[in-house]
Amino acid sequence: MNNDTKKLVWEPPFIQPHRMGEINKFGRARLHDNSKSSVYGVSVVELLRRFGSPLFVTSEKQIRTNLRNTKKAFERRYGSVVHGWSYKTNYISAVCNIMHQEGSWAEVVSAFEYEKARALGVPASKIIFNGPNKPKFILERAIAEGAQIHVDHLDELQLIESIAKDQDKVVAVVLRLNFDTGYTEPWSRFGFNIESGQAHQATKMIALSSHLNLTGLHSHIGTFILEPRAYAEQVRIMCKFMRELESNEDFCIDTIDIGGGFASQNALQSVYLPPEQVVPPINEYADAICTALLEGTQYRRQIGRELPRLIFESGRAIIDDAQSLICTVVGTKRLLDGRRAAILDAGTNLLFTAYWYNHQVHTTKASEGTVADTVLYGPLCMNIDVMRHSVQLPPLSQGDNLVFSPVGAYNNTQWMQFIEYRPNVVLVHENGECSVIRMCEDLSVMMQQDRLPEHLSMPFPDTSAMARMINSGTIARRS
Amino acid sequence: MEELLSRTGGKVPSRERLSQLAVSETGFIFDPQTGQSFSVNPTGLVVLDLLKRGSTLDVASSSLADRCGTPAEIASSSVEAFILQLGRYL
């Protein structure tokens, strides 16, 4: 046999028993080569050389394009809209300022986020202050500065009223509502419930107060909502509520805020079909929302009143595909069940969303060798640190790079500082230049917030130091 | 192979047992004794072929190392693991 001498690609010899009921060579066949050597037009090799691995790469162009397209979809159908950038989705300063330059307001949900928006230079009048926990000091500031406050519960409403009294002001508030659209599980823990009458009760309180004025309605029906009709129903319910309010009380609602929740092109682990097939295009959301809103506000046009301002707080749909994570294989294994596995220098510490998404994974150079089911592990000493439970990849070896995408939503905010430094985040500018927008952590960052009491200043004090501390009573004598 | 047996305590299939296997060029293997079928990767196929024809572990490893241009130690430890794996299945 002459092929005895033919060169073979090295891979450890391996035999795999067939399990009946799951055999299909082409079942999960990916296209022969889906490697990509660049992200957002910049070479992966070059990026890693300059900024190290792992590395988050963000595209300014993609963010701007996503935002413009989404706004256009609403403007064409309804007229003026405001996008509130949901800080929690990604609050890296450069990302926020790209949004603001496109005209987006800041949607913040905590004292930190409020302070950050102000520090970036966002005027309070362009801050939407959401969230269930708004401590008094920050409410005082937000009210004094004139931010748009969305009320979550009755205690907060009372607190706002008392601050308004102290500051001798009439504060415009927006009421956060919750209700059942019939399409999604109601997020009934946030805001005031319509069906139970809580919301009406709150509006009564506002009507009775000389320091409060109700000017808007808000609700956020959930996240990654695949059904545009859920929004149509949301808007119908909100408009009905608005109409009742306007006919019974002396309110004039000028803002309808529909929250966020449009799905991004990402693959939820719990959804069978791929995102291209289940995620509706932005126009379908806009259609459902604007049609319902134009219908629901017709009564206002008839009486010559202006249409309310539409605010949407889309997070993941704007940012998700504008960021990728590049990482490096640190080692490979064969698992006992025969599958291939690789250990990466980035795990769920950086890619928190790997817990519920099957992110796309691309190799960065074309490779020979058979594509097979592979498990991708992160670097943590936790069993649940799995980046992909099952993905079809060619054989990997140490030093290979992988690109995860889309990763822009909720990772740069929910990532956790556990045993590893967090890496650089870079931005690819519209002209193709790259710069760091968040520096990688190092030891000084990690220790900066620590404080050592004097007697703990040394890990291994010598005996005389010990004696001094015992004598002075700083530490107790051990028997 | 006896040495591998005593060193690891694992089961090492005999050459008779290996020669019962129906092995096709595509890497498809059928074990007539159990009815189980397997897929073997190209390097595994080379090793299995050599073992069936009576090669020793050393010969099989070094010829694999030659064909792949892989260091001999890596090839030989991988081949050992492969034989132990065969032992678990046969």
Added chain:
Amino acid sequence: MKATRHKGKSWQNYKVAVTGINARAENPGPGCAVARCIQEHPQFKGSIIGLGYDALDAGLYARHLCNNSYLIPYPSEGEEALLYRLSQIHRAEGLDAIIPCLDSELQNFARLKSELQLMGISMLIPTRDQFNLRAKNHLSTFCESIDVHAPESKALSNPSFFESCEKEGWKYPLIVKGLFYDAYVVHSAFEAKTVFAKLVSTWGYPVLVQKLVIGDELNLAAVGDGKGNMLGAVTMRKKALTEKGKAWAGVSIVDEGLTKVAERIVAGLNWRGPLEVEVIKGYDGKIYLIEINPRFPSWIYLSHAVGRNLPVAVLKLLSGVAELELSEPTSGTFFIRHAQELIVTLPEFETVLTEGRLAPQMVQDQIIRSA
């Protein structure tokens, strides 16, 4: 449809690919029955290519039904993977038409329609919008719009519904369904939650819950021409069920009421392609729409038996033949489904496993002889 549009090949010489050729006894896919309808039509001289999803799909090896067969990527891999594989198969076979037979793959095929058309492969399938409007989680809205009764149903993403549903008028037993397949009757919150978890792990969210309607199960299969007309309805009443609620015996009937409902559905959606309408004729005489399946049912061989061969009608429509030659609907033809062993040789199994296709018969014979 203009008869001149496809000047080329006559449907009788088509090479037709058929999917859904799994044939587990308790819940077979429709593909083998579709293939059988076509193969047994006296004028059909072409051939059938089976497209399977698993090496144990019986149709892959059933040469009297599928002249050749291939494995294709799971629907969850998306259309690009499917197109890539179909192009490989097309290069080897030269396909004229595909009849997709599974719900979960239809969106992939719908999105590839124009690409496949350019390659010379035609399909009679619904558009994405038609497909979505009839989807289980949209069904009640659609029923309202065409004034057809539907049992109350709800899309769920949280199993806690089952704890409190009785208070809200959802009394057990209830039916719990996966988005694409599988339906179970449940009698308690515990049972419901177990089924919920199982359905989520296979088909994802949402899970559908439906109130149980008592009555006779009737199913109707037909083809929509895409202009609002329903062609060749065949109606069947289930006579005996498998554990999965599938018919293992049934009889052809003619039910005016159901035919009217189906006509309204086809007209309301401008349905294009095969469909199955599942209803329950309640003891109150009303017809309740349970499901609209966007494909042929697995009992479609009955259509051949009653002289209304619907799979062949699809081929005729695709090739522009105006005369479908469907006989008048008749009642009283029974079917009883039975299981049978198909013999598979080791080389056949091997090529399906290692190459994802069935080796041609001649090659097989050589392999066997030389073995």
